[in-house]
Amino acid sequence: MATSLIRGRYVICEAGTGESESRVISDGAVLQRDGLIEAVGTYDELKNLQVDEVIGGPQFLVMPGLTNAHHHGRGVSTFQFGSVDGCLESWIVDGWGRRPVDWHLITLYTAIQMIKSGTTNVMYNHPRTPTIGMVEESEQVLRAFGDAGMRTAFSVYYRGQNRVVYHDDEAFLSGLPADLASAVRQYLAVTDLPEDDYFSFFESFRESHGLEASGGLVSVLLSPSNVQWASDDFFFRTKELATRYGAAVHMHLVESWYQKEYGVRRWGKTPVAHLADLGFLGPELSCAHSVWLTDGDIELLAAAGTTVCHNPSSNLRLKNGIAPVNAMISGGVNVAIGTDSTAINDDDDMLQEMRLASKLHRQPGLERPALDTHQALRMTTANAARPTGFDGRIGTLEPGRYADMVLLDWEAMTAPYFEGTGDVASDAVNAVVYRGKSTHVDTVLINGEVVLRNGRSVKADEEAVVAELREQLSRPIEQETLATRQMAARLLPYIHQFYDDWSIPSDGPHYVYNGRA
Known part of the structure; x- marks a missing residue:
């Protein structure tokens, strides 16, 4: 049975609702077995468990996929x-x-x-x-x-x-x-x-x-x-x-x-x-x-x-x-x-x-x-x-859920300085929403399987995919496609004419927050 322990400086188990605060564990860890989360807690509580691999560490933030x-x-x-x-x-x-x-x-x-x-x-x-x-x-x-x-x-x-x-x-x-x-x-x-x-x-x-x-x-x-x-x-x-x-x-x-x-x-x-x-x-x-x-x-x-x-x-x-x-x-x-x-x-x-x-x-x-x-x-x-349609088994990190997790490089995300508010949950979530970028995503697990490591796809050759796409799309555009474009261009003035009397309200609230009129 494949097991791994995923560790982070912070583990965001569940994002808050605005009325309830996010659930975050400092120096936390998640144990997954065969694609399912088996335990969530502090690293000290879980570190002695026998696992195939320890992923992450105190320089990372762990959150749900x-x-x-x-x-x-x-x-x-x-x-x-x-x-x-x-x-x-x-x-x-x-x-x-x-x-x-x-x-x-x-x-x-x-x-x-x-x-x-x-x-x-x-x-x-x-x-x-x-x-x-x-x-x-x-x-x-x-x-x-x-x-x-x-x-x-x-x-x-x-x-x-x-x-x-x-x-x-x-x-x-x-x-x-x-x-x-x-x-x-x-x-x-x-x-x-x-x-x-x-x-x-x-x-x-x-x-x-x-x-x-x-x-x-x-x-x-x-x-x-x-x-x-x-x-x-x-x-x-x-x-x-x-x-x-x-x-x-x-x-x-x-x-x-x-x-x-x-x-x-x-x-x-x-x-x-x-x-x-x-x-x-x-x-x-x-x-x-x-x-x-x-x-x-x-x-x-x-x-x-x-x-x-x-x-x-x-x-x-x-x-x-x-x-x-x-x-x-x-x-x-x-x-x-x-x-x-x-x-x-x-x-x-x-x-x-x-x-x-x-x-x-x-x-x-x-x-x-x-x-x-x-x-x-x-x-x-x-x-x-x-x-x-996944039967409530994704979106949070808790036992029984699918082991879909993301590890972000906390040190890179907060460089060169991050003072925070002193509230663990707010600091972890604020850092992700205010500062997180795709370049900070180090590791991704889906169903307990590592599919991204060190920011690179494990399962697919991205360079080869990009090269093949570039080759395919550099070929001459198909005559049928060009004919369709010409047809669409001829059609557009008639579409504009059809909507001429469908006047959109011009007052400010309708544009800014659509007015919910």
Whole structure:
């Protein structure tokens, strides 16, 4: 039986909630056996145990592995593929012209990058692409995460309607020039997927790749991509299957103001209220973005136990605004953090994303809310772990949990001087949130296995992966891709015209904290 003792100057067992302080052990240690945590305590209490290896030491900080709560794969960013940041609704169509990729190779690359910033688990939401087929793509993705040693909550998202603008596809296409409408129909047809086929895929893929088949490393989720992109019947069927299998569900929700406005125009209520009326909200559900929420929406999400996956970088880059995170937390919503494959520096660095969130939600005024460091760390650990489908076994360091841990170089992180406050828990957590960088991540364990040592991947050759990516992506761009880009460029003015009368409120609060109107 493989055993190891992981030691740190500080061991952060669980990040605090803001109301409760983080649990931190000075000169602590964690005993893991065959991928499960067996004991947590001081080093003096555990140092005499017989183990195969002692990892870390007093120059390190040990904490739970981070969960990236919303991600779409491509470690080579959309910007690197030619899609400059813009308004979400036009940016999506512009992205149709991204060239096809080797899904195993590019996923392996992004997994390595995430692990290097302390991410041990990812909520991966796979886009349907017009390439080799959903099953083969999905298998390539999971094989890559397996090759990197990463834990994965995996889903393929479903879009069945309103795929060009937030309106019936045929009704919109009928107003385009005939040749352009025909080209768009052909593009959309490649990713068409009957609802029955989607649900059959979920059932078979869950059986062949899920928790039992993967030894606890893969959880397979359901994913209606967003409320405007799937029928009510699809949501009913998703809820029924999720209940039957005890599966988690992941989706996008009110990412942009236009998506909120669609709900008001379509149903006379917000998208969140519509999902509540369908009986779709629940603790198994996590919703990415959720920027444009009303106070009533927040109450509905909190009452249902639904998680919101906050994506600060993506929301800023794609002109979606700033989510009301403080209002959600004070209202009782479980809030997590993800990079959405669109981190501020194109690097999927969860330490940096956590720091961005902690700074972004500091409202002006002595008595106004501010996200504290304990809450920020919890949003990437215990909160983010809750909706992943791993049965509550990640996100904290305690007996019975999976041994997913990160060791940061405390001395490098606090150099050249760190006075601290004298409060052990605050000093440890503050140092991570204020100062932690991917360059400080020394060692990462997933399921008790060391997958990063001395800042380098143990299981994959990063240099070889980068070289292969560079070689593949330096080849001439495919003619079909160039044709798709030309089609998208012709289509964009019509998309702008469609949204002309969807005027976004111009008053300050709607921009700064979206007003929750």
